[in-house]
Amino acid sequence: MSIIYFLIGCSILLALCFLAAFFWAQRTGQNDDLYTPSVRILLDDDREVESSAKSDNNHISG
Amino acid sequence: MPKTTIIEKTTCFHCGDDCFSEDFIIEDKHFCCHGCKTVYQVLDENKLCGYYKYNEHPGLSRASLNKRFDYLSDPTIVSELIDYTDQKISIVTFYIPQIHCSSCLWLLEQLNKINPAVHYCRVYFLKKQLNIRFDHQKLSLRQLVELLYDIGYEPIISLQDIVKKQNSEPKDNLVSKIAVAGFCFGNVMLLSFPEYLGISAYEHSFRYFFGLVNILICLPVVFYSGMGYFISAYQNLRKKVLNIDFPLALGIAVLFVRTVAEVLSKTGAGFADTLCGLVFFLLIGKFVQKKTYHHISFERDYRSFFPVAVHIIEDDVEIPIPLAKLQTNQRIIIRHNEIIPADAILLKGEALVDFSFVTGESIPVSKTLGEIIYAGGRQTGEAIELEVVKAVSQSYLTQLWNNEAFTRKQDNRMQTFNEKVSKYFTIVLLMIAFSALLFWLPIDARKGFAAFTAVLIVACPCALALSTPFTMSAALSIFDRNFFYLKNTAVVEQLARIDTIVFDKTGTITTGDNNSVQLDAALTEKQVQLIYSACINSTHPLSRLIYHYLGGAKRLSVDAYSEIPGKGIAATIEGHRILMGSAMFVFNRDDEAARATNVHIIIDDVYMGRFAFTNHARLGMDKVAALDQNYKLFLLSGDQDHDRFELISFFKDPGAMHFNSSPQDKLNFIQSLQQKGQKVMMIGDGLNDSGALKQSDLGIAVTNNVNNFSPGSDAILDGKSFDKLPLFLKFSKDTVKIIHFSFLISLTYNLIGLSYAVTGNLSPLIAAILMPLSTVTIISFTSIATHLAAKNRLLA
Numbered sequence: 001m002s003i004i005y006f007l008i009g010c011s012i013l014l015a016l017c018f019l020a021a022f023f024w025a026q027r028t029g030q031n032d033d034l035y036t037p038s039v040r041i042l043l044d045d046d047r048e049v050e051s052s053a054k055s056d057n058n059h060i061s062g
Numbered sequence: 063m064p065k066t067t068i069i070e071k072t073t074c075f076h077c078g079d080d081c082f083s084e085d086f087i088i089e090d091k092h093f094c095c096h097g098c099k100t101v102y103q104v105l106d107e108n109k110l111c112g113y114y115k116y117n118e119h120p121g122l123s124r125a126s127l128n129k130r131f132d133y134l135s136d137p138t139i140v141s142e143l144i145d146y147t148d149q150k151i152s153i154v155t156f157y158i159p160q161i162h163c164s165s166c167l168w169l170l171e172q173l174n175k176i177n178p179a180v181h182y183c184r185v186y187f188l189k190k191q192l193n194i195r196f197d198h199q200k201l202s203l204r205q206l207v208e209l210l211y212d213i214g215y216e217p218i219i220s221l222q223d224i225v226k227k228q229n230s231e232p233k234d235n236l237v238s239k240i241a242v243a244g245f246c247f248g249n250v251m252l253l254s255f256p257e258y259l260g261i262s263a264y265e266h267s268f269r270y271f272f273g274l275v276n277i278l279i280c281l282p283v284v285f286y287s288g289m290g291y292f293i294s295a296y297q298n299l300r301k302k303v304l305n306i307d308f309p310l311a312l313g314i315a316v317l318f319v320r321t322v323a324e325v326l327s328k329t330g331a332g333f334a335d336t337l338c339g340l341v342f343f344l345l346i347g348k349f350v351q352k353k354t355y356h357h358i359s360f361e362r363d364y365r366s367f368f369p370v371a372v373h374i375i376e377d378d379v380e381i382p383i384p385l386a387k388l389q390t391n392q393r394i395i396i397r398h399n400e401i402i403p404a405d406a407i408l409l410k411g412e413a414l415v416d417f418s419f420v421t422g423e424s425i426p427v428s429k430t431l432g433e434i435i436y437a438g439g440r441q442t443g444e445a446i447e448l449e450v451v452k453a454v455s456q457s458y459l460t461q462l463w464n465n466e467a468f469t470r471k472q473d474n475r476m477q478t479f480n481e482k483v484s485k486y487f488t489i490v491l492l493m494i495a496f497s498a499l500l501f502w503l504p505i506d507a508r509k510g511f512a513a514f515t516a517v518l519i520v521a522c523p524c525a526l527a528l529s530t531p532f533t534m535s536a537a538l539s540i541f542d543r544n545f546f547y548l549k550n551t552a553v554v555e556q557l558a559r560i561d562t563i564v565f566d567k568t569g570t571i572t573t574g575d576n577n578s579v580q581l582d583a584a585l586t587e588k589q590v591q592l593i594y595s596a597c598i599n600s601t602h603p604l605s606r607l608i609y610h611y612l613g614g615a616k617r618l619s620v621d622a623y624s625e626i627p628g629k630g631i632a633a634t635i636e637g638h639r640i641l642m643g644s645a646m647f648v649f650n651r652d653d654e655a656a657r658a659t660n661v662h663i664i665i666d667d668v669y670m671g672r673f674a675f676t677n678h679a680r681l682g683m684d685k686v687a688a689l690d691q692n693y694k695l696f697l698l699s700g701d702q703d704h705d706r707f708e709l710i711s712f713f714k715d716p717g718a719m720h721f722n723s724s725p726q727d728k729l730n731f732i733q734s735l736q737q738k739g740q741k742v743m744m745i746g747d748g749l750n751d752s753g754a755l756k757q758s759d760l761g762i763a764v765t766n767n768v769n770n771f772s773p774g775s776d777a778i779l780d781g782k783s784f785d786k787l788p789l790f791l792k793f794s795k796d797t798v799k800i801i802h803f804s805f806l807i808s809l810t811y812n813l814i815g816l817s818y819a820v821t822g823n824l825s826p827l828i829a830a831i832l833m834p835l836s837t838v839t840i841i842s843f844t845s846i847a848t849h850l851a852a853k854n855r856l857l858a
Contacts, residue, residue: 036187
């Protein structure tokens with residue numbers, strides 16, 4: 001059963017990695033603005049629109 | 063019957079306003095003004111018309127049309143605005159109130175398509191801020207601002223930089239503390255389960271190991287996440303105040319010490335998971351309480367409305383200088399929509415000054431040459447020249463703001479329920495703990511200490527500490543949804559205890575926007591066209607009201623036109639002579655007796671009638687006035703009493719109305735009510751109320767634009783929710799009831815726990831179940847009950 005010692009060490013280490021990831025996200029400001037990305041994701045990438053504008057129109061009309 | 067020509071209304075492709083003219087058309091797109099048209103042209107040139115794809119009419123009509131950013135060439139001003147700069151790039155953050163939809167976001171993040179010198183831009187939607195990184199060798203700050211102006215997003219650059227202020231706010235790392243506490247809580251719980259579920263005899267070596275790991279994990283919880291409670295409890299003890307942080311800190315300390323003692327002496331498993339859970343839940347409560355509005359600032363003072371620079375005239379040349387360098391005797395030039403920054407004498411031009419910022423009155427006042435104009439007014443119409451008589455820091459407005467009475471800090475407004483209760487709670491808790499200790503000490507010293515610590519652990523007022531924040535934050539979001547923005551959660555309780563309400567008149571009960579135009583004349587279609595065509599040439603607010611009222615009549619070409627400032631218009635259109643204006647102007651006599659503002663019309667020497675403008679009480683005032691059943695209502699007004707008659711229907715007691723009050727009088731009046739022991743709520747707007755707002759137990763600023771000036775207020779009420787005020791008051795009382803009730807619930811849990819604790823037989827399992835259970839009960843009860851109460855009051 002000594003494997004428990006090892007497993008617990010692993011589990012805590014893994015959890016610490018997650019905690020560190022959260023701290024990193026917090027420090028680099030990834031959680032500062034939680035609203036704008038929700039709008040941003042709905043906007044199309046412009047280049048795609050321009051290149052595929054014609055075929056899109058065809059789809060709609062057809 | 064007067065007839066009006068009804069032309070099919072076209073709306074502006076850019077902003078969606080009605081188009082009053084046919085002058086601005088590109089291809090098949092109509093625009094209401096030159097500003098909107100140029101924005102479209104700029105976007106079209108840069109192939110950014112996708113802007114119009116996401117929303118219909120995403121633009122806003124432009125407030126200012128003068129593109130004067132030459133002051134941004136001044137290096138001292140530039141260095142103050144820029145966040146960061148090195149040899150190659152600069153970073154700047156602007157506050158742009160026009161940001162309102164996904165199109166704004168889309169466009170502003172594509173700035174580098176218009177100018178490649180912009181490397182990066184990012185919108186903070188709720189804060190309405192734009193962060194830009196640009197190459198300052200290829201693009202100056204001034205050019206950048208002009209670019210933003212060209213696409214219809216002029217940033218607000220003011221003396222008190224709102225952006226800087228928000229960024230410089232001290233960041234407490236509450237989120238990090240919660241993260242640490244949550245991490246530890248989870249891990250400790252995992253390691254505590256074997257103990258609760260029972261460890262078989264041959265696994266006993268693990269027990270000590272688990273205990274040690276638990277202690278290790280608890281260390282950051284106590285000394286990092288929970289440190290704030292120790293500091294606060296200590297500071298309050300020094301001030302001889304027993305607040306709720308004291309029993310909380312005591313609970314945390316006792317939990318930790320007992321856990322360490324039990325594990326190291328191998329006598330038990332300790333309370334590590336209760337400890338971590340307690341700190342975790344407490345911090346979450348704190349987080350919920352700290353709800354902040356990104357889009358509203360309560361800290362704005364007059365400086366955030368003043369420009370950073372002003373144009374002075376020296377040797378017939380206009381030069382921009384920073385406002386701080388403005389001296390007396392300098393000549394300044396103020397254009398349409400600019401604020402007069404210092405008290406000054408009018409030298410040239412037609413001054414039509416909107417003092418809504420200071421008095422709440424939104425109809426501009428005309429000033430004659432040689433008159434002193436106080437700082438804070440906003441010029442409308444043409445450019446004027448003034449001579450500064452007092453420095454910015456000495457001006458009437460600044461003096462008013464810096465007046466001791468206006469800026470005084472009030473620390474003891476009203477004690478919250480939580481503060482009141484926690485004092486007694488702490489005393490009773492300590493008494494029970496010590497009596498348990500004394501009871502057991504002669505029999506079994508060990509058991510005595512066990513009972514003593516168990517009492518402090520189990521009665522730790524976690525649920526009590528959480529009931530207020532969760533109820534209040536739920537209430538706050540309800541108010542928020544109804545356009546009533548409170549400064550913090552404590553305001554809800556203050557709202558519930560109010561018994562006297564004082565209203566300001568101008569801007570609060572009556573609003574300039576509610577002006578209604580009434581036409582007392584029988585006009586032919588032709589005459590309507592004549593009047594419309596004459597008025598459309600004028601920028602006077604009354605002319606604007608008239609032509610909006612006549613809306614969409616055919617515009618005729620004007621042969622001769624002259625406008626006499628403050629008096630009226632004389633015009634010749636298609637051979638007809640039109641004379642419109644005040645009685646003084648039109649018939650050379652005064653009509654002082656008139657109750658309303660009138661504009662008289664004479665066409666071809668025949669008196670046709672008049673337009674009457676009446677000031678209406680805000681919508682829903684009758685509902686608010688019905689509050690006199692339970693509250694004492696008063697009215698304070700800086701004006702003459704010519705509205706007394708109209709207001710008597712709302713304030714039945716004539717003694718409740720006080721006219722001709724100066725800002726200081728208003729403050730004194732509130733003070734005298736408070737000395738009689740009344741809890742006064744002041745509802746006002748504008749700078750002249752700010753002293754009274756601050757002095758009152760609860761100051762509410764009513765405004766039609768939440769970004770307006772609202773100093774000294776505890777809450778900002780959007781004008782359109784004014785009629786809901788009685789509901790808000792009732793709802794605040796409901797929330798206080800909910801807090802009382804949740805206090806009872808948490809007491810019940812405490813009593814159950816105590817009954818175990820005093821015997822000295824508190825098992826870690828019971829503590830570990832009781833603590834989260836009570837917390838979850840309180841959180842769910844308060845949130846559900848608050849939303850039910852809101853539904854009941856029709857606010858949800």
